[in-house]
Amino acid sequence: MTLNHLSDPSLNPARHGFFTREHGVSEGIYAGLNCGIGSADNPALIQTNRARVAEATGLAADALLSLYQIHSADVVEVTEPQWAFERPKADAMVTKTKGIGLGILTADCAPVLFSDPDAQVIGAAHAGWKGAMSGIADNTINAMIRLGANRENISAVVGPCISQAAYEVGQEFFETFADENPDYTRFFINGKDDKMQFDLPSFVLHRLRETGIKTAAWVGECTYSTPKKFYSYRRTTHAGEPDYGRLISVIRL
16 A cells, blocks of 8 residues: 655655655544554554555565654664664664665654665664754754764754744743744744744744754645644643544655
């Protein structure tokens, strides 16, 4: 079965995909391609979904890796196609080893895939606002450089995530950014009453472009506003549902 996914030629020739929720086996509130090990979905269905993603990217099922994501700026280097123990607590991975799928799980936060085609080094990161502010992009790129990548040859693509129109925040959230850097206030617009609307994809792109890499782009898809294609933590919260599925974004050499 062909799985629906988004891709970007700037990451080629690395095989990659920002997979949608379509064509999975999960049911109910998880209906579709839920790949979130941390969700309360049936584990057997999650493994079937992940096996389909692995097959779609030409990987063995156990060579599709994902992390225990904690909204940090921590990066791990991957050299083996299976975790030796439990999933590392981190929010990005890098590798120069062929046959390993770097998988990032999201449901509104921004997945970011990286590639240096000349050095054959790839990376994948989970960028929520905390990770983006604390330097997940910088740390992923620096980890790639330690593996032989050249900053000027690295391309990064931000996958589906919550858009500014759907990301309502309070004054305290706004002030956190203003205190960090007054320039960051440009990623907010006024919302209803005393609320603000935060532009996560533009903020992540800004942090990526500040690093001096070759290119950084967003696929332009909002997870919140397209329920048939994407899972969304915020949409689930607004609907009063008890849990939500996770999308997966994968890159491999």
